[in-house]
Amino acid sequence: MPHQPPDAFQPAMLGPVRLRNRIIKAATFEGRTPDALVTDELIAFHRAVAAGGAGLTTVAYCAVAPEGRTDRHQIWMRPDAVPGLRRLTDAVHAEGAAISAQLGHAGPVANAASNRVPAFAPGKRFNPIDMRFTHAATHADVRRITDAHANAARLAVEAGFDAVELHFGHNYLISSFLSPALNKRSDQYGGSLAHRARFARQTADAVRGEVGDxxxxxxxxxMDDGVRGGFGLDESLEVARWLAEDGNLDAMELTVGSSLLNPMYLFRGDVPLREFAAAFPLPQRWGIRLVGKRFLRSYPYRDAYLLDEARRFRAELDLPLVLLGGIASRAAIDTAMADGFEFVAMARALLHDPDLVHRLRDEANATSLCTHCNQCMPTIYRGTRCVLTNPANATRS
Incomplete structure (x- = not known):
């Protein structure tokens, strides 16, 4: 008898959590935490997504340590943050959705000048954003940051979150340890793939040990850094198998790209170079205008653009998988379900229209009206939004 794919708009289990559907709002830094704490604006942002029908919305970015932020305005997980996070989770739950906290450490992507503390990476590296060198993480740093992930997960439970998402992508700290282009260490955290994967596996184990079920x-x-000599599909598949066999994950959201070296490999579509440059102070603004085309490379957009790579993971792994990338239509969602993916995640489409999930559920031919202009990307510094549907705040500081 032919396999009947699940209906993405019916309830589903994500580990111990029952979601009302299989649609996840992917993490996109909201730019609404000027004091590194929850604000009413952040609550309104996620309440709108929840009211619009998403099964799970993801709060980004909840750093596990103060130096793990891309700038000092991001939330970092500490007791002072819990009351506000509880207000946020309560608001989302009141709309019928579940809520996840993305936990991670920015590592070489962190802005040390903004955070006013050194940034860490597998080794010493110059960061052109803050014009400073990262520090090579010691074994003590790795242990501290691993423990910080577990502590952050415990605080997420206290704050009422239904899930945590561990950031093992985009060349943030743990992802940078996986990358042979960024990790030149010769100790137990560098060299062989097993050594480079040790940090990720230890972190997942520590978090699961802290929160249980x-x-x-x-x-x-x-799946792929999109960087020459970086972490690619074959190595990624092997590490994904190890993580699945370890039994600490309930699902894996598959992504690509490097916030440090090739961010557009994830986003695809138009490259808003002028808008990006304008979001930075001098002299970084000049630098982005001069070399931005080499950093912000152009990749064409198409629906479900990560599907081909993700199918290799679906064929190899006995673990629920979340398909990300160009999930902007009912057709893309139906394809993902037919191909065996348990969940789908969307970001830009929900920035454009927080009510999109309801429309996708009710209309067989529904599609997002997002144009993939990517002008939402530079707005993360002053309140992430779609400039097409929310132009009034375009000049807000």
Missing amino acids: TIAVLAKFN
Whole structure:
């Protein structure tokens, strides 16, 4: 008898958590936490997505340590943050959705000048964003940051989150340890693939040990850095198998790209170079205008553009998988379900229209009206939004 794919708009289990559907709002830094704490604006942002029908919305970015932020305005997980996070989770639950906290450490992507503390990476590396060198993480740093992930997960439970998503992608700290282009170490955290994967596996184990089965644990995991000599599909598949066999994850959200070296490999579509440059102060603005085309490369957009790579993971892994990338139509969702993916995640489409999930559910031919202009990307510094549907705040500082 032919396999009947699941209906993406019916309830589903994500580990111990029952979601009302299989649609996840992917993590996109909201730019609404000027004091590194929850604001009413952040609550309104996620309440709108929840009211619009998403099964799970993901809060980004909840750093596990103060130096793990891309700038000092991001939330970092500490007791002072819990009351506001509880207000946020309560608001989302009141709309019928579940809520996840993306936990991670920015590592070489962190802005040390903004954070006013050194940034860490597998080794010393110059960061042109903050014009400083990262520090090579010591074994003590790795242990501290691993423990910080577990502590952050415990605080997420206290704050009422249904899930945590571990950030193992985009060349943030743990992803940078996986990359042979960024990790030149010769100790137990560098060299062989097994050594480079040790940090990720230890972190997932520590988090699961802390939260047990009280909440779902996902990982956002790079299939391909999109960088010459970086972490690619063959190595990624092997590490994904190890993570699945370890039994610490309830699902894996598959992603690509490097926030450090090739961010457009994830986003695809238009490259808003002028808008990006304008979001930075001098002299970074000049630098982005001069070399931005080499950093912000152009990749064409198409629906479900990560599907081909993700199918290799679906064929190899006995673990629920979340398909990300160009999920902007009912057709793309139906294809993902037919191909065996348990969940789909969308970001830009929900920035354009937070009510899109209801429309996709009710209309067989529904599609997002997002144009993939990517002008939402530079707005992360002053309140992430779609400039097509929310132009009034375009000049907000």
